[in-house]
Amino acid sequence: MTLSKDFLEKIKNKLTEEQTRIQGELERIGKPSEVPGEYETRFNDIGTDEDENASEVEEYTDNLALEKNLEGQLKDINEALVRIEDGTYGFCENCQQEIDPERLLAYPSAKTCIKCK
Template identity: 30%
Template sequence: MDAIRERLLDDRRRTQRRLGELTGDFREIVEASRATNADDEHDPEGATIAFERSQVATLVQQAERHLTDVGEALARLDAGTYGTCERCGRPIAAERLEIRPTARTCVSC
C-alpha cells in the first residue's frame, strides 16, 4: 500500500504543478485580451483568443477534478476500501488500478 500511496501523492504533486502552470497561462491569456482592443465578436483574432481561453479553462477544470479524484483515492486507501468497486463491492483488477489509480469501479461496472 505504501507504493500505491506514493504513486497517488506523486500524481497529486504533478497535477498541482500542472494546475499552477495552466492557471498562469489562463491569467496571461486574460491579461493579453485586456491589453488589446480586441472585440471577440468582430475581430478575426478574437475567436482565437476566446478559443484559447476556453481551452485552458477546460484543462484547469480537468486538473481540479483529477486532484479531487486523487484525494478521494487517498481517503479510500486510508479507509481500507481502495481497490474495491463502489458499485458491486468486488475487487478492482490490479491492471485497472495500474492504468487508472483513481478508479472507483471495476471494469464490469
C-alpha cells in the first residue's frame, strides 16, 4: 500500500464531510427507516385538490429518485470508510490494482480504477 497516513486522513475527512452532507439531505426529504443507513421518502400532503394531489405525487416521485441516489452515495461512502479502517482502501474492486490517488482525491468513494470504471 503506497497511500500515506496523511493521504488517508485527508480522504477520511472528505468522506465524513460528504457523509454529513448527504445525511442532511436525506433527512430533509425522508425519515430514517428501521434499517440503519436507509431512509423512507416522506409523502407531503399539501391538499386535496386535483392540482395539489398531482404536485404531491410529482414531488414524491422526484424525492424518491433523489433519495435512492443519495442512499447509494451514502452506502459507497460508508463502505469506503470501512475499507480505510481495515486497510483495503484504494484498490480496484475489479482488477485489484491500486487506484490512482488523483482519482481518489476527486472521488473518494471510488471502488474501481479508471480503466475498470
